[in-house]
Amino acid sequence: MGALSNLRVLDLTQVLAGPYCTMLLADLGADVVKIERPGGDLIRSNPPFVDDPEAEAYGGYFQSVNRGKKSIELDFGDEDDRADFLSLVEEADVVVENYRAGTMEKYDLGYETLRERNPQLIYSSIRGFGDPRTGETDRQGQPSFDLIAQALGGVMEITGQADGPPTKVGPGIGDLFTATLNCIGILAAVNHRAQTGEGQYVDTGMYDSMLSFTERAVYQQSYTDEPPTRQGNSHPTLFPYNAFETADGYAVVAAFNDNHWAALCEAMDRPDLAEAYPTAADRLANREALREELAAWAADRTNEELVGTLEGRVPAAPVQNTEEIFDDPHVHARDMLVPVEQPGADADVEIAGTPIKMTETPPRPRGRAPLLDEHREEILDEAAVETKSDAEDADVDPDSETTADD
Template identity: 85%
Template sequence: MGALSNLRVIDLTQVLAGPYCTMLLADMGADVVKIERPGGDLIRSNPPFVDDAEEEAYGGYFQSVNRGKRSLELDFNDDEDREDFLSLVEEADIVVENYRSGTMEKYDLGYETLKERNPQLIYSSIRGFGDPRTGETHRQGQPSFDLIAQALGGVMEITGQAEGPPTKVGPGIGDLFTATLNCIGILAAVNHREQTGEGQYVDTAMYDAMLSMTERAIYQHSYTGDPPSRRGNSHPTLFPYDAFETRDGYAVVAAFGTNHWNEVCAAMDREDLADDYPTAADRLEHREALREEIAAWAADLETEELVETLEGRVPVAPVQNTDDIFDDPHVKDREMLVPVEQPGSNETVEIAGSPIKMTETPPEPHGRAPLLDEHREEILGSETDVETAADD
C-alpha cells in the first residue's frame, strides 16, 4: 500500500511531461487510469524495442513513464465514451491533462464542466505556456516541446562551452522538471482539500518551469545587469568546480572550499598553490591559470586513479556512461534499476526506479506499462455489473 493508495487519478496525458507526472503518483501508490485517444498514446510506437517492433506492444519510451498504470481507450467524439469518462470523473480525486489550452473545452470537458460533476476534483494541466485561468498570455495555444521550453527559459543560453553554440541539456528537463513541479502542486492541492473540502485547478507551464530552473541566471542578471552565458562545466562563482580530462575519460572535482582546495594541492604535490591562493576570491580571480595546473595533473592520471586519490577528502566523481551506471553497486543497492516485462518479447527490460525513498510506504514501479485498453472491463465492467444488479 503506497502513500497515495487512497487516490484515483484520471490521466489524459501523453508523450513525456504528463506521463512522468502521473508515473510519480503511480509509483507512490495512486490508482492511475490512463485514458488514451483512439489508437493510443503517440509514443507507444517509439523505439527502442528489444527485438521486433511488430511483435512488441510498445517501445522503451512508453514503458519507462507509463509503468503501473491502467489503460482505457476512449473517443471523446463518441457520446457513450464521453459519458463513461464523466462517470469516472465523478469518482476520481485528480484529473491530469497536457493538451493545448482550450482542447478539453472543445469537448465540453473543461475544468468547469468536470467541477460540476465533482466539486472536490483537483484538475491539473501541464502546458507549454500555462492556462488562462492562472494568467493569460499571448503564447497560450501555441505548441511546445522540451526544446522550445529550454530555449525560451534560458537553459540553452547558459549550457555548453563558452566558444560553442547554445546547447540543449541532454535529458528532457523541460518536460521532466515541469512534471515534477506539477506533481508537487497536485499533492499540495490534495492537502488543501483535506483541510477545506475544496478542489482546485493546478497549472504548470514548461516555460515557467525552465525560468524557475535557471534561478541562478535570473538573480545574476538582476544583480549585475549582464545576461549570463555559457561557461562549459565551470561555475560562475566557485573554483575549482569543473570537469577535467584524464588519460581515459573525465572526472569532476568540486573543491571550492579552502579545506578541499588544500587537499587537491596536497594530492598534486603543489602546496605552493595552497599558500599562494589561500582564499576563494584569490582562486576565482586566477581561475584560468589554476585550471591549467589541475588539468595538467589530471591528464597524467586515469580516471579511477584520480578519483581514488581524492575520494573521501574532496567531492570528486567519474563522468559515467550508462554502462558504468548499470555496473555501479550503489545503483543496485538503491533499487534504481527495476526489471519489468516487455510484452511481445520473452525478455525483461530495466527502467529507472523511483528516487523517492520512504521508510513506511516506499514508492516503487508497480509492474509494466499497460497494453492499449487493457483494463476496460476492469474499470468500466464492474460499474456496468453494479448497475445491472441494481436493476434486478
C-alpha cells in the same frame, strides 16, 4: 500499499511531461488510469525495442514513463465514450491532461464542467505556456516541446562551451522538471482538500518551469544587469568546480571551499598553490591559470587513479556512461534499476527506479506499462458498480436512517 493508494488519477496525458507526472503518482501508490485517445499514446510506437517492433506492444519510451498504470481507450468525439469518461470523473480524485489550452473545452470536458460533476476534483494541466485561468498570455495555444521550453527559459543560453553554440540539456528537463513541479502542485492540492473539502485547478507551464530552473541566471541578471552565458562545465562563482580530461575519460572535481582546496593541493603535491591562493576570491580571480594546472595534473591519471586519490577528502567522481551506471553497486543497492516485462519479447527490460525513498510506504514501479485498452472491462465495471451504489444511497428515505444519537 503506497502512500497515495487512496487516490484515483485519470491520466489524459501523452508523450513525456504528463506521463512522467502521473508515473510519479503511480510509483507512490495512486491508482492511475491512463485514458488514451483512439490508437493510443503517440509514443507507444517509439523505439527502442528489444527485438521485433512488430511483435512488441510498445517501445522503451512508453514503458519507462507509463509503468504501473491501467489503460482504457476513449474517443471524446463519441457521445458514449464521453459519458463513460464523466462517470469515471465522478469517482476520481485527480484529472491530469497536457493538451493545448482550450482542447478539453471543445468536448465540453473542461475544468468547470468536470467540477460540476465532482466539486472535490483536482484538475491539473501541463502546458507549454500555462493556462489562461492562472494568467493569460499571447503564447497560450501554441505548441511546445522540451526544446522550445529550454530555449525560451534560458537553459540553452547558459549550457555548452563558451566558444560553442547554445546547447540543450541532454535529458528532457523542460518536460521532466515541469512534470515534477506539477506533481508537487497536485499533492499540495490534495492536502488542501483534506483540510477544506475544496478541489481546485493546478496549472504548470513548461516555459515558467524552465525560468524557475534557471534561477541562478535570473538573480545574476538582476544583480549585475548583464545576461549570463555559457561557461562549459565551470561555475560562475566557484572554483575549482569543473570537469577535467583524464587519461581514459573525464572526471569532475568540486573543491571550492578552503578545506577541500587544501586537501586537493596536498593530493597534487602542490603546497605552493595552497599558499598562493588561500581564499575563494583568490582562486576565482586566477581561475584560468589554476585550471591549466589542474588539467595537466588530471591528464596524467586515469579516472580510477584520480578519483581514488581524492575520494573521501575532496568531492570528485568519474563522468559515467549508462554501461558504467549499470555496473555501479550503489545503483543496485538503491533499487534504481527495476526489471519489468516487455510484452511481445521473451525478456525483461530494466527501467529507472524511483529516487524517492520512504520507510513505511516505499514507492516503487508497480509493474510494466499497460497494453492499449487493457483494463477497459475492469474500469467500466467498477464505474457501473459505484454509480449503482451512489444511486441506491440517494434513494434511501432519510427518516428511516439510524443516527448516532439512536
